[in-house]
Amino acid sequence: MNLVEKDLKYIWHPASQMKDYEDLNPVIIENGKGAYLYDIHGNKYLDCISSWWVNLFGHCNERINxxxxxxxxxxxxxxxxxxxxxxxxxxxxxxxxxxxxxxxxxxxxxxxxxxxxxxxxxxxxxxxxxxxxxxxxxxxxxxxxxxxxxxxxxxxxxxxxxxxxxxxxxxxxxxxxxxxxxxxxxxxxxxxxxxxxxxxxxxxxxxxxxxxxxxxxxxxxxxxxxxxxxxxxxxxxxxxxxxxxxxxxxxxxxxxxxxxxxxxxxxxxxxxxxxxxxxxxxxxxxxxxxxxxxxxxxxxxxxxxxxxxxxxxxxxxxxxxxxxxxxxxxxxxxxxxEDIINKNIEKFNYMKDLSTEVFKDIKNVGEYRQLGFIGAIELVQNKDNKTPIPWEKRVGYSIYKRGLKNGLLLRPMGNIIYFMPPYIVNKDDLDFMIKGTYKCIKEEFKF
Missing domain, CATH: 3.40.640.10 (Type I PLP-dependent aspartate aminotransferase-like (Major domain))
Structure with a gap:
């Protein structure tokens, strides 16, 4: 029995409908460094959500270790x-x-x-x-x-x-x-x-x-x-x-x-x-x-x-x-x-400017909003009338799955795709996160 099989046999995961794990097996992370996580198969993921909003300065941070x-x-x-x-x-x-x-x-x-x-x-x-x-x-x-x-x-x-x-x-x-x-x-x-x-x-x-x-x-x-x-x-x-x-x-x-x-x-x-x-x-x-x-x-x-x-x-x-x-x-x-907050102002602005530009013309993106290192993409049926996408369509979950295939850990909430990256990300990481998410949305809505 391999690790995935043992996970499914023994573990009840939080905030999950376990039936989903039959379609998408749990990703078993073996190690992490900085803003990235690595699974047991060697796949690499950018931790776009700071592992449920907690990881501020990267995985295996030397000072905290x-x-x-x-x-x-x-x-x-x-x-x-x-x-x-x-x-x-x-x-x-x-x-x-x-x-x-x-x-x-x-x-x-x-x-x-x-x-x-x-x-x-x-x-x-x-x-x-x-x-x-x-x-x-x-x-x-x-x-x-x-x-x-x-x-x-x-x-x-x-x-x-x-x-x-x-x-x-x-x-x-x-x-x-x-x-x-x-x-x-x-x-x-x-x-x-x-x-x-x-x-x-x-x-x-x-x-x-x-x-x-x-x-x-x-x-x-x-x-x-x-x-x-x-x-x-x-x-x-x-x-x-x-x-x-x-x-x-x-x-x-x-x-x-x-x-x-x-x-x-x-x-x-x-x-x-x-x-x-x-x-x-x-x-x-x-x-x-x-x-x-x-x-x-x-x-x-x-x-x-x-x-x-x-x-x-x-x-x-x-x-x-x-x-x-x-x-x-x-x-x-x-x-x-390390004067973290002042140093991050440039990153906040870069993330906001790039996201606003990348997502502005997508008809299914009603709004991109951001405060500090919290960014959110509100997905709608049509941005002109702001009509919500029915919850049961599970668009966010579908984009989550696409994100994993593209090396992004996103974990949306309903039809909201959000960014909450570790503070140690650089501009290349932000480019990868934002443009990779655009690719996932494009694949989902087929435009």
Whole structure:
């Protein structure tokens, strides 16, 4: 029995309909270097999606490898209740230094969904301990994605993730989300004043007494198809949360650490959430780790009362894992000492200019949109009327298969083809990615 046969016999892959694997066998990766992956047959693939958005500085990055090896020889893990470890302390200091004021405290988790669970629980308990007993509900945007555990799913509004479990998850208010490609106001995300925010204002005005938190993916709704929206939306949300004493939860799990062209997406609006969740790129794509950043005010509300049990009694066995924290510390060092974000501006612009030019005349490309190193091609039946392609046609999946044959790991979402490459790609890599994707689209639509 070969490796593919053993994979199919034993493994249940995530985010997959396993029947598809009968048509397209799993690609078994043997090694990776830089922006490229190599399978057991010697085929080479450009990792256009940073292996689910996590790999920032390339596979087998020498600096991160050395940091983990060094830590491995001193401490791998230790219980994080009343004990700590050197890299966890170092990482916490670095995170407080780079996240927006007034985020001052770091709570460690081990994946994005658990970070969202923690954020929701902190928001709820914070208001309860402040005496806001009516504030028990959350608000999330339509088409939002915040993770797949039950609490996180409650804040999600992507049907195929959530609908199966609707009877066992908590009720959450859903607000109409920005849709800049099909803007009902006929405006542009680059110049508008987020007129669509009126839907959030109307909802909060009506239900603010029972709302404890609003959770949002700043600037880009990922699972919605890299739905990029105006930075003015965040400014208005910050003001609204202040007005009604509502916790602003910024879910930067996917968009943090330079992905949008700034260290954090919130930086585009010069605002700070009350709670920020971080994961994915935090370890450079090496090890599972997530954190929840909170303000001193929120932290103090949980401090020092055993009689009333005001502490936050939530834990993970691998909280503050020393190996993951060592990888994260070195990831932060690379950002700082190599001035990554400023160096990447030229790459961002090159990717945007080339993509805009290559895809502009294709009738099935409704829009190419980009923010930092997040680019998205919205495929439609006809760009003149923006008619969506029916989901069941699975055009994105077909292009994914074509991409593999052409040496590209794309992994579309529905009919959205997106680019989220590692930061270490060069112009030749970007040329290969963009022109190779054009070839796949051309083959699919036969033009």
């Amino acid at each position: 050395n940091a983990i090896n060094k830590q491995l020889n001193s401490l791998e893990h230790v219980i994080f209740a009343h004990l700590s470890n050197v890299p966890a302390v170092e990482l916490s200091e670095k995170l407080v230094d780079i996240t927006p004021e007034p985020l001052k405290k770091v709570f460690f988790c081990d994946n994005g969904s658990s970070a969202v669970e923690v954020a929701l629980k902190i928001s709820y308990q914070y208001h309860k301990q402040k005496g806001n007993q009516k504030k028990t509900k959350f608000v999330a945007l339509e088409n939002s994605y915040h993770g797949e555990t039950l609490g996180a799913l409650s804040a999600c509004n992507v049907g195929f993730f959530k609908d199966t479990y609707k009877d066992i998850i908590i009720e959450t208010y859903k607000c109409k989300s920005p849709n800049c490609y099909r803007c009902e106001f006929g405006l542009n995300r680059e110049s508008c004043s987020a007129e669509c925010f009126k839907y959030m204002e109307e909802l909060i005005s009506k239900y603010h007494e029972e709302i404890c938190g609003i959770i949002i993916e700043p600037m880009v709704q990922g699972a919605a198809g890299m739905n990029i929206y105006s930075k003015e939306y965040l400014k208005k949300l910050r003001k609204l949360c202040d007005e009604y004493d509502i916790t602003f939860i910024g879910d930067e799990i996917a968009v943090g650490f330079g992905r949008t062209g700034k260290m954090f997406a919130s930086n585009h609006s010069n605002i700070s959430p009350d709670i920020m969740t971080l994961s994915k790129g935090i370890t450079g794509g090496y090890l599972p780790l997530s954190v929840v950043m909170v303000t001193e005010e929120i932290y103090n509300c949980f401090y020092d009362d055993y009689e009333k049990l005001t502490g936050f009694f939530h834990s993970h066995s691998y909280s503050g894992n020393a190996l993951a924290c060592a990888a994260a510390v070195e990831t932060m060092n690379i950002f700082h000492y």
